[in-house]
Amino acid sequence: HSPARDAMSEFFGIEVAPGEPAYFRPDDTLRSVRLRRATLLMLDDTTEPTRVVVKCRVDRGPSFTLASLVPRRSESVALDVVFTEDVRISVSVITASAAAAADADANYAVHLTGNVNDETFEFGDGDEEDDDDASSGSESEPEPEDVPATHASDGETTDRGSESESWGSDLDDDGEVGGEAEGLATGVVTGGTKGTRDTENDAAARAAAALTGSESNRWLDPVADVKKGGLKNMAKTQSALYKWDAPSSSAWAFHLQTAGAKHHRRSLICPKFKWTGDLRPHLVSPRRQVPSLQKGWLSPIPDYAQSGWPDTEFNSPLQRKLEVKSCVQIEKMRASCRLARHVMDCVARAVGVGVTTDDLDRICHVVTVSNGAYPSPRNYMGFPKSICTSVNETVCHGIPDARALQAGDIVNLDVTVCLDGYHGDLNETYGVGFGGIRAGGTTLEDRKKHAEAEESIKLMRCALGCLQDAIALCKPGTRFRDLGEVIQQRADSDGFGVVKDFCGHGIGTLFHCAPNVPHYAGNKAVGAMQPGMTFTIEPMVNAGTRKCVTWPDGWTAVTMDGKKSAQYEHTLLITATGVEVLTARTETSAPLW
Numbered sequence: 001h002s003p004a005r006d007a008m009s010e011f012f013g014i015e016v017a018p019g020e021p022a023y024f025r026p027d028d029t030l031r032s033v034r035l036r037r038a039t040l041l042m043l044d045d046t047t048e049p050t051r052v053v054v055k056c057r058v059d060r061g062p063s064f065t066l067a068s069l070v071p072r073r074s075e076s077v078a079l080d081v082v083f084t085e086d087v088r089i090s091v092s093v094i095t096a097s098a099a100a101a102a103d104a105d106a107n108y109a110v111h112l113t114g115n116v117n118d119e120t121f122e123f124g125d126g127d128e129e130d131d132d133d134a135s136s137g138s139e140s141e142p143e144p145e146d147v148p149a150t151h152a153s154d155g156e157t158t159d160r161g162s163e164s165e166s167w168g169s170d171l172d173d174d175g176e177v178g179g180e181a182e183g184l185a186t187g188v189v190t191g192g193t194k195g196t197r198d199t200e201n202d203a204a205a206r207a208a209a210a211l212t213g214s215e216s217n218r219w220l221d222p223v224a225d226v227k228k229g230g231l232k233n234m235a236k237t238q239s240a241l242y243k244w245d246a247p248s249s250s251a252w253a254f255h256l257q258t259a260g261a262k263h264h265r266r267s268l269i270c271p272k273f274k275w276t277g278d279l280r281p282h283l284v285s286p287r288r289q290v291p292s293l294q295k296g297w298l299s300p301i302p303d304y305a306q307s308g309w310p311d312t313e314f315n316s317p318l319q320r321k322l323e324v325k326s327c328v329q330i331e332k333m334r335a336s337c338r339l340a341r342h343v344m345d346c347v348a349r350a351v352g353v354g355v356t357t358d359d360l361d362r363i364c365h366v367v368t369v370s371n372g373a374y375p376s377p378r379n380y381m382g383f384p385k386s387i388c389t390s391v392n393e394t395v396c397h398g399i400p401d402a403r404a405l406q407a408g409d410i411v412n413l414d415v416t417v418c419l420d421g422y423h424g425d426l427n428e429t430y431g432v433g434f435g436g437i438r439a440g441g442t443t444l445e446d447r448k449k450h451a452e453a454e455e456s457i458k459l460m461r462c463a464l465g466c467l468q469d470a471i472a473l474c475k476p477g478t479r480f481r482d483l484g485e486v487i488q489q490r491a492d493s494d495g496f497g498v499v500k501d502f503c504g505h506g507i508g509t510l511f512h513c514a515p516n517v518p519h520y521a522g523n524k525a526v527g528a529m530q531p532g533m534t535f536t537i538e539p540m541v542n543a544g545t546r547k548c549v550t551w552p553d554g555w556t557a558v559t560m561d562g563k564k565s566a567q568y569e570h571t572l573l574i575t576a577t578g579v580e581v582l583t584a585r586t587e588t589s590a591p592l593w
Contacts, residue, residue, distance in 0.1 A: 012116045014089070015041075016054065017109040021090040024083055032084045036114040038067040040075040042107065051094040052108055058087050058268060064251055069110065079114070080265040198243075203296035210298050210372025210419060214335035219342040220370045223350065223363055241366055246286035255284050255384050255399055257554030262309060264382040264554065271552040277393035277562025281553060282401040285358050287384045288365045290374065299421035301374040302511070308379050310511065318506065318513040324532035325508060329422070330573060333508065333534050336373070336417055336424035337571050337582035341589075343367045344415045344426055347387065348590035353407050353433045357389035360413065361400035368417050376416035376423050376511050383555060388414035388427070390556075395499055395540050395548050395565040397555040407433030408449055410456050412567050416511065423511050425536050426583035427569040429460050431593035455543070456564060457593045462494040463541040463566035464592070466519070470537045474529060474572055474579035480515050481525040487539045488521035497546035499565070501557065504536040507571055520546075529574045534582070538569030 012033050016022045024033050040052055054067040066089070067077050091110050213219040222240050256271060257264035270281060290305065304310040313319075325333065346367045347360050364387040368375045375386030383399075390398035390412040391405070398412070405411060414427035437453045440446040469490050470483040483504075491498045503525075504517030515527045519539040544563035551558065559565050573580040 010116050011113070013111060013113045015109050015111055016089050016091045018091050018093050021088055022112075023089070024087045026084060026086070030116050032082055033087075033116050034082045034114045035066075035079045035112050037112070038069065038077050038079055039111045039113070040069040040071065041109045041111060042071055042075075052110065053092050053094060054089065054110055054112070055092065056083075056087055056089050058083065058085050063090075064268065067110075071108075079112075082267055082269065084269060198291050198295075200295070203291060206291070206296035206370065206372040207298060208372075209370060213339055213342075213371055214332075214420065217338050219339055220367070221342075221346055222366050222370050223346050240370075241362065244288045244290065244365055244369060245362065246289065250286040252283035252285050252402065254281055255553045255555075257382055257552075259550045259554040260381070261554065262382070264384075273552055275562075276549060276558050276560055279392050279394065279558070280403075281399075281551065281556070282403040284384060284399055284401045285361075287378065288362070288386060290369060290378070296372060297374070298372060298419070302376070302380075302418055304380050305374060305378065308382050310380060313510045313512060316510055316513060318508075318510055320514060322514050322527050322530070322533060323506065323508060324530055325534060326532070329508065330532065330534075332420050332422040333424065333571070333573065334582055336419040336422040337426070338424070339368075339371055339373055339419050340415050340417045340424035340426055340571070341583050341586065342371075343417060344413060344428065344583075345586070345589050347413055347415065348428065348430055351405065351411060351413075351430050351432060351590070354404050356402055356404050357391065357398070357400035357411070358402055360389055361385045361387050364413075364415060371419075373417040373419040376418045376425070377414070380511065388412070388555075390414070390429075390565070390567070392564050393559045393562050395542065395557040395559060396502055396567060397557055399553055399555055405432045407437055408452055408456070409433075410460065410564060410566060412565075414569070418511075421509055423507050423509075424583060425507055425511075425569065425571050427538060427567055428592060429463065429566040429568060430590065431456060431460070434593050456566075458494070459496060459541060459543050459564055460566045460593055462491060462496050463539060464568045465494075466490045466498075466539040466541060467537055467568045467570065470519075470539065471570065471572065471579060471581065474537075474574060476529055476531055476574060476576065478529045479525070480517050480527050480529070480535075481523050483537060484518045484520045484523045484525070487519045491539075491541050497542040497544060499540035499542060499546050499548060501548050502538075502540060504538050504569070506533070506535045508534055531574050531576045533574045534571060536569055536571050538567060540565055540567040 012035075014022050014024075026032060038054055050070075052069045052071070053065060054069070055063045056066045057063040066081065067079060069075060069077065089112065091108070093108060209220050225240065251266070251268070253266035253268050254270050255264065256267055266284070302310065303312045343364055347363050350360060350363055365375055365378075368386065377383050377388055378386045385400045387400060388397050389400045390396050391403070391409055394412070396412070396414065409432040410429055411432060412427055412429040416423055416425040431453065434453050434457070437449050440450060466487040469486045473483060473486060488498050498520045500518070500520050503519060506513040506515050515535060516525050517535055517537055518525050519537075542559050542563060542565045544559060544561040547560040548557045549560050550556065570584070571582045573582050
C-alpha cells in the first residue's frame, strides 16, 4: 500500500499498563483503528520480568495474544491488525516467580500506535443494495466452535487472534524457513503435538526419498503410515503428520490481501463482502513450516519460499520465449509430476464429510515435504497454504481453512510440487459424500439432494471432457489458441460457461511461464507446440455465468452468480508423435464422484 494512502487516516496512540486496561469503542467519527506497532516502556530497572504479554478481547469474544515483548531483547514489534468493534486491551507480566510479579507490574507499560479510519483495505459491502438481496450478505466472526482444536501439549494455551504478516520474508535471522528463530537454530520445529527436532538424519531421509521416488516412482505416504501404526505407535505416527504445523499458540485468522498485491495481513475480524453464494470464509491456520533451506533438498527451492515474491519467475526470459526441454529436463519433469500425482491421490483419499480443507492442506504439505519436495503454492505471492482447495462456487485458488466439507459439496484440489527444481502441477474436482446421497432414501429432501448431486456430476463430467478433448488435439504443430475452440464447444453443448479470467501455462523450473493457454474460443494465444514443450491445460467450467469475482483474501475466485464450478488440470509433454500426460491418473487414484 502507498504511504500517500496512509496520510488520509489519523494517528492513533494508546498506553496500556498492567492492571490498567484500555478500550476502543468505534463510533461515527472513529470507525476503526489499525494498530501498527507495540513498544515496551521500562519505567525503572528494579525488576526484569521474563515477558510482557499484550492481550485483546473483541466484543466479548475469547481473548487472544496481540503481542509478546521481552525487555532488552524484543521491546518493539510490528503489528497490522484492524479493529472495527469494541476492544479491550490488557497487559500482563510473566515472571519467573509469582512474588516478583506484583513488584514488576508498576514498572512496565506498552505503547500501541497506528491509525484510525485507515481505509487501505475496504471492509464495506461494495454497494448500497439492501441486505435482504439474495446475492448479498456479510459474515461476522465465526463462533469459537468453528475453530478446529489444535494439538497442543499439556499445559499449553491455544489463544487465537489477529496475527499480522507482510508479504515478504519467510526467512528467519538464522537462515531457516518458518518457525521461531530460537528453535530452528538448534533444529527444533515448535509445532504439532510437541516440539519436533529436525535432525541431519531427517534431512538425509527426505533427500533419499526424493532420489528413490524419482528413480522408481515409489514415494513415502505418511498418512498411510499413521493408519498402519495402530494404537501402539499412534503418538509417533501422529507427530509425523503434525510435525510442520505452526506452534499451537499461534493464531488462526482471516487472510486479507488485495489480488496481486505484495502486502497481506491476518485479522480475527471477517471482512464484509457481497458473497455470491452460500460459501463463507473461515479462520485460516498459520502457514505450515518447512525444513531449513540448506538441508534435505536435491536443488535450491523457489526464491519466493524465502521472500514471498517470485522475482525469478517474473523476470525470466521464459515469460516471452517458449522453452523446449532437454532429455535431462524432461526426466526431472516426469519425476516431479509423478510425485504431484502421488500427493494428489493421498489428499483425495482423505476427502469426506466432516474433513476440513485445512486437514487436506496438512496432508498435502506433509506428503510433499516428506518426499524431499517443496509445496509450490506455499508463500507464492503471499499465498498462505500448500494446496488450493476450491469448494462449490469457488472457481480456483481457494484457501484451505476451518470449514468442514459437507455432503453434496464439490471440492477442487490443486496440487503443485517442486522436486529437484522442477514443478509438477495438476488439479481435480471431487464429490463429497455422493455415494451416500445417490444411495439415499425416497423422501422429498433425499430426492432433492440426489438431483443436486447429479447436476454436480454433470458439471464435473463436462469439465473433465473439456480437458480430455483439448489433450486429444495436442501434438507437434498444434496452435495453443486452437485448444480453446474445442473446450468452448464442449461446454456450450452442455449448457455451461467457460471461465476466461484464468488460463493454462508453461511450467518447468518456473511455476508459471510461456505459453499462455486460454480455454475459450477466439483467443489470440501465440505459438505452436513442439516436442519437448511442457505446459498445463486447466479449463474451469461454471454451471451458470462464466464471470468471476475475487474475495477480500485476494485469492478465492468465485462465480458471480454463486453457482458451482468444476475444473481439471494436467501437466503435458509434447512428444515427437503426440502428447504424454505427465500427471495421469493411476489404478489407485480415488474416484472423482
